[in-house]
Amino acid sequence: MQPVVESPAVHQHLPFYRHLYFQVIVAIVLGALLGYFSPELAAKFKPLGDAFIKLVKMIIAPVIFLTIVTGIAGMTHLSVVGRVFVKTMVYFLFFSTLALVVGLVIAKLVQPGAGMHINVAELDQSAVKGYVTQSHDMSLIGFLMDVIPKTLVSPLVGDNILQVLFVAVLFGIALASVGDVGKPVLSFLESLTVPVFKLVGILMKAAPLGAFGAIAFTIGKFGIESLVNLAWLVGTFYLTSIFFVVVILGAVARFCGFSILKLIRYLKAELLLVLGTSSSESALPSLMQKMEKAGCSKSVVGLVVPTGYSFNLDGTNIYMTLASLFIAQATDTHLTLGHEIALLLVAMLSSKGAAGVTGAGFITLAATLAVVPEIPIAGMALILGVDRFMSECRSLTNFMGNAVATVVISKWEGALDDDKLQTALSGEDEA
Numbered sequence: 001m002q003p004v005v006e007s008p009a010v011h012q013h014l015p016f017y018r019h020l021y022f023q024v025i026v027a028i029v030l031g032a033l034l035g036y037f038s039p040e041l042a043a044k045f046k047p048l049g050d051a052f053i054k055l056v057k058m059i060i061a062p063v064i065f066l067t068i069v070t071g072i073a074g075m076t077h078l079s080v081v082g083r084v085f086v087k088t089m090v091y092f093l094f095f096s097t098l099a100l101v102v103g104l105v106i107a108k109l110v111q112p113g114a115g116m117h118i119n120v121a122e123l124d125q126s127a128v129k130g131y132v133t134q135s136h137d138m139s140l141i142g143f144l145m146d147v148i149p150k151t152l153v154s155p156l157v158g159d160n161i162l163q164v165l166f167v168a169v170l171f172g173i174a175l176a177s178v179g180d181v182g183k184p185v186l187s188f189l190e191s192l193t194v195p196v197f198k199l200v201g202i203l204m205k206a207a208p209l210g211a212f213g214a215i216a217f218t219i220g221k222f223g224i225e226s227l228v229n230l231a232w233l234v235g236t237f238y239l240t241s242i243f244f245v246v247v248i249l250g251a252v253a254r255f256c257g258f259s260i261l262k263l264i265r266y267l268k269a270e271l272l273l274v275l276g277t278s279s280s281e282s283a284l285p286s287l288m289q290k291m292e293k294a295g296c297s298k299s300v301v302g303l304v305v306p307t308g309y310s311f312n313l314d315g316t317n318i319y320m321t322l323a324s325l326f327i328a329q330a331t332d333t334h335l336t337l338g339h340e341i342a343l344l345l346v347a348m349l350s351s352k353g354a355a356g357v358t359g360a361g362f363i364t365l366a367a368t369l370a371v372v373p374e375i376p377i378a379g380m381a382l383i384l385g386v387d388r389f390m391s392e393c394r395s396l397t398n399f400m401g402n403a404v405a406t407v408v409i410s411k412w413e414g415a416l417d418d419d420k421l422q423t424a425l426s427g428e429d430e431a
Helices: 020-037 039-043 046-073 079-110 126-136 140-146 161-177 179-204 207-222 225-229 231-255 260-266 268-277 280-293 298-311 314-330 337-353 360-371 377-382 384-413 418-426
Strands: none
Touching: 020 039, 020 207, 020 268, 039 207, 046 161, 046 179, 046 207, 046 268, 046 280, 046 298, 079 161, 079 231, 079 298, 079 314, 079 337, 079 384, 161 179, 161 298, 179 280, 207 268, 207 384, 231 260, 231 314, 231 384, 260 268, 260 384, 260 418, 268 280, 268 384, 280 298, 280 384, 280 418, 298 384, 314 337, 314 360, 314 377, 314 384, 337 360, 360 377, 377 384
């Protein structure tokens, strides 16, 4: 049973000012203006952004659990689950690696840090010590062990997406395996899905307030002027991310029969929410809902989207190699081809170990540089001031990478309703 629920975005026939995306745009503009003209006052609005993200995180675990369990339990062959998971991981590994390579190549071509001639000894390293400390606590083995929760129900009251995914997949398989005995449980969970997604719609009404608070704090705290000195780096990162989404993911989308630009338009409300809050998690429940509405199988959506939020961080991967080479160039650190290959390999592992960590992009960068001693980790102090402004782009790119992956893997698995997809992307049935 597919629950029919109201989307966070509202119907087209309503006045423009009732659309979620319009309200978020207005909130972002007002927040930015307040941050620019009254930075001290703007910084005090941080709790609005934090509160909204906490509200969304509150509902993420139930949404993932219900979507995955009902999707898997409704499958006729459980072997499909394993096949979808393998295809998903192959896709994620390829495009995550490609994102790292793209960041590396662009950094070598553009050289955003060249000519700065920074003396590492003169940098204030105290500001990055906290991130370095957190990075030391990360390891691939520790990350994998952390996927296993303490109890069966603890993931539902925690904030570890992978633990929720792990328990949901196991429970879904168990529920499907017991046959008719499990039908009452499945029926209950399917019915429970309706009010849970209705709750998502209710929470999304607070999105403009969250976006206003978050963007006001960012501009008020860090200031637009902090962008000027490192504008070349920030601009290079944004243009590289746009290139990755529009050209590379766009080519993948075209090969699979849909337009990346139409998908961006379809997800405009969610993208603006990610931009305003600088968190792709803020739009996770809405993304899952919209992907189902666009014709992707519930079981595929349930497996791909939550897994992608940990393993398919295209924006973060571009940032890691680009920022690493920027620091090397700015500090006149010469890197050989061997150093660059080592950087790529370490980043591939560290990007997985940082999944689910707050501020993952910067912490992952610290973990990567700690293993590649040729690049001075103290150089991170150079980009700390603008990292927040690059965080929005990381989140947007990560979000679009997972949206494309969901459609592609659904198509690959033969679990995509092309008619529903084209209807959704054309805006004929837009919500």
